Amino acid sequence: MPTRIAYLGPAGTYGEQASRALAELEGLTEVSFLPCVGLRAVVECLAQAGADAAVVPVENSVEGGVTATLDALWAHSDLGIRRALVLPIRHALLGSGSLQDVTEVLSHPQALAQCSGWLAAQLPQALQLPTSSTAEAARMVAGSRFRAAIASRKAGLEHGLEELAYPVNDVAGNRTRFLLLHRGERRLEGDVASLAFSMHRNAPGALLEALACLAEQGLNMSRIESRPSKRELGEYVFFVDVELPAQQPEALSTLVAALTPLCEHLAHFGAYPSSELVSG
Amino acid sequence: MPTRIAYLGPAGTYGEQASRALAELEGLTEVSFLPCVGLRAVVECLAQAGADAAVVPVENSVEGGVTATLDALWAHSDLGIRRALVLPIRHALLGSGSLQDVTEVLSHPQALAQCSGWLAAQLPQALQLPTSSTAEAARMVAGSRFRAAIASRKAGLEHGLEELAYPVNDVAGNRTRFLLLHRGERRLEGDVASLAFSMHRNAPGALLEALACLAEQGLNMSRIESRPSKRELGEYVFFVDVELPAQQPEALSTLVAALTPLCEHLAHFGAYPSSELVSG
Incomplete structure (x- = not known):
């Protein structure tokens, strides 16, 4: 078994x-x-x-x-x-459009927190929406031009998403x-x-x-x-x-x-x- | 000044x-x-x-x-x-419909965590959606029959919401x-x-x-x-x-x-x- x-x-x-x-x-x-x-x-x-x-x-x-x-x-x-x-832990920003069109960023609250500096600098206007997991965020943004997810590169591959930025975590040694x-x-x-x-x-x-x-x-x-x-x-x-x-x-x-x-x-x-x- | x-x-x-x-x-x-x-x-x-x-x-x-x-x-x-x-801290469940119609519960993640036992027992099927604050959740559910917010009674008064249940926090001495x-x-x-x-x-x-x-x-x-x-x-x-x-x-x-x-x-x-x- x-x-x-x-x-x-x-x-x-x-x-x-x-x-x-x-x-x-x-x-x-x-x-x-x-x-x-x-x-x-x-x-x-x-x-x-x-x-x-x-x-x-x-x-x-x-x-x-x-x-x-x-x-x-x-x-x-x-x-x-x-x-x-x-x-x-190396997070990617994943989506289907281009970085400048992103108005909403979805991810697990811990992942959003781990990228808060990057988000404040690169996407200060984007709304941050918490999800129950990083992979769930990747699933939810598939097909949208305006929504992006913070998740692993692997989650991006599974949901056919493009890598808009990598890595996006504030601390390089994030573990x-x-x-x-x-x-x-x-x-x-x-x-x-x-x-x-x-x-x-x-x-x-x-x-x-x-x-x-x-x-x-x-x-x-x-x-x-x-x-x-x-x-x-x-x-x-x-x-x-x-x-x-x-x-x-x-x-x-x-x-x-x-x-x-x-x-x-x-x-x-x-x-x-x-x-x-x-x-x- | x-x-x-x-x-x-x-x-x-x-x-x-x-x-x-x-x-x-x-x-x-x-x-x-x-x-x-x-x-x-x-x-x-x-x-x-x-x-x-x-x-x-x-x-x-x-x-x-x-x-x-x-x-x-x-x-x-x-x-x-x-x-x-x-x-x-005494949370109320606030909405505009009746308790049995609630399919989504919005609140700050800390408030959702503080009511997780009550939610599991009373609204096991409801989706839990995190928001940036409890008052923001109250603002967002105004006008919906299916969405409810966990927030203070005062936030409910401000947004014209009804009290569907009170208190809903799991620990009575929540402070x-x-x-x-x-x-x-x-x-x-x-x-x-x-x-x-x-x-x-x-x-x-x-x-x-x-x-x-x-x-x-x-x-x-x-x-x-x-x-x-x-x-x-x-x-x-x-x-x-x-x-x-x-x-x-x-x-x-x-x-x-x-x-x-x-x-x-x-x-x-x-x-x-x-x-x-x-x-x-």
């Missing part, structure tokens, strides 16, 4: 690119890709066993943490991370980290481990204790992100990535044991390999 | 409500309100002296930090915070903190102070030092938020709010002096009073 991988569709999104690359890295030969509408639906599809794995963006180098993914992970703290992949999620047992050994925790009391003050605990274990944090608990202003959930030393196979379980008494709730998503795709 | 206050327009947004309440708290009698398109434009308007003050949302209890505001503050670290106000920004000298005394800093080296690890520095001063953090530096994945800017003890007028300047050598760049937005509006 093929491995079913849920991702943020439709076909042609960066999520699909990441899904194909992650499946290859995992050595999966028989795969069926399930496009879902919205990140919440991608994670729900996996949690309710509609898929065997799910691919979600978790962090962009310009726009920061993908809050919908972080909130979905916290809500499904039984899920594990199997692998991470950093993908270069997004994607995670391959799964159900079932989490590994304790790997390059990196991801944890999320809420504290017993006034979170930001107590955070110091948790970070001191990490430092005492000699572990380096490579990422920290705060999200609201959704109960009270000033109550947070912290998402932390920790680099695991190759020589200490017990590092993650020791850390979890040390952190647990400090936390109201602690979720660990397992240890996993992390790599970077150099050409986009 | 009236004090010119820039805010996220058009008229009828929560930003306008916050602007009027903040102007009253400041004792300003002659005020002109300048609606701007987009949060970036609100801050730019103040920075380029097109306004004397600006009102921006900085944190919502459900959706977290308002990233556009945090990034704009970091880009304009010469601005100061004059006052903070927490506003209760947003707004800031009144100004140019010029920052105060050193007040209830709270806001700082932002980047670290010399691998930020998350070095964060421990900065938090320890706060703890040594005996100060309590009431908020912490991380944003990407936009240069590299894993490089962050931290936004921190600190409660200032009334008996220590020198607390903020002592803290800034102690933190400065640890930071690559440190911005402090001043000390200010913070209050909460109880009825919405």
Whole structure:
């Protein structure tokens, strides 16, 4: 039976690119890709066993943490991370007319934000219309002379669009980290481990204790992100990535044991390999 | 001459409500309100002296930090915070037909996210269309039987819309903190102070030092938020709010002096009073 991988569709999104690359890295030969509408639906599809794995963006180098993914992970703290992949993000402006005729630019809000400087300089009068994904924007502008989409070159090819400008992202090194999620047992050994925790009391003050605990274990944090608990202003959930030393196979379980008494709730998503795709 | 206050327009947004309440708290009698398109434009308007003050949302209890505001503050670290106000956010579903005819729901993406549970339960088939503000959504649905907007009751009154449902936000205690920004000298005394800093080296690890520095001063953090530096994945800017003890007028300047050598760049937005509006 093929491995079913849920991702943020439709076909042609960066999520699909990441899904194909992650499946290859995992050595999966028989795969069926399930496009879902919205990140919440991608994670729900996996949690309710509609898929065997799910691919979600978790962090962009310009726009920061993908809050919908972080909130979905916290809500499904039984899920594990199997692998991470950093993908270069190079956006193109795609359309069927010429650049000077463009009066509306469609794309996912994150992509519009990543190109806001370019848009302000080159198309200051164009209306910016948010869509549910970059590939959806490419689909929607097909056939129009006045509408253009910000999406990957691949999405442009799929919808028969011309490249009006490339690249249009403001930061040349724009990159997004994607995670391959799964159900079932989490590994304790790997390059990196991801944890999320809420504290017993006034979170930001107590955070110091948790970070001191990490430092005492000699572990380096490579990422920290705060999200609201959704109960009270000033109550947070912290998402932390920790680099695991190759020589200490017990590092993650020791850390979890040390952190647990400090936390109201602690979720660990397992240890996993992390790599970077150099050409986009 | 009236004090010119820039805010996220058009008229009828929560930003306008916050602007009027903040102007009253400041004792300003002659005020002109300048609606701007987009949060970036609100801050730019103040920075380029097109306004004397600006009102921006900085944190919502459900959706977290308002990233556009945090990034704009970091880009304009010469601005100061004059006052903070927490506003209760109660959304209504507004339209001109009946609830069962609604096929499209328009609102700002943050408002759609804050009502996603209600929408999934009550209007699962309705298309969700993002707009630049809640009041803009109210303006756009006027006259349509099939389109509804999520906005404040006040926006509904302004555009002659009926209330199809109220409240529709998923979390009853939904609240947003707004800031009144100004140019010029920052105060050193007040209830709270806001700082932002980047670290010399691998930020998350070095964060421990900065938090320890706060703890040594005996100060309590009431908020912490991380944003990407936009240069590299894993490089962050931290936004921190600190409660200032009334008996220590020198607390903020002592803290800034102690933190400065640890930071690559440190911005402090001043000390200010913070209050909460109880009825919405």
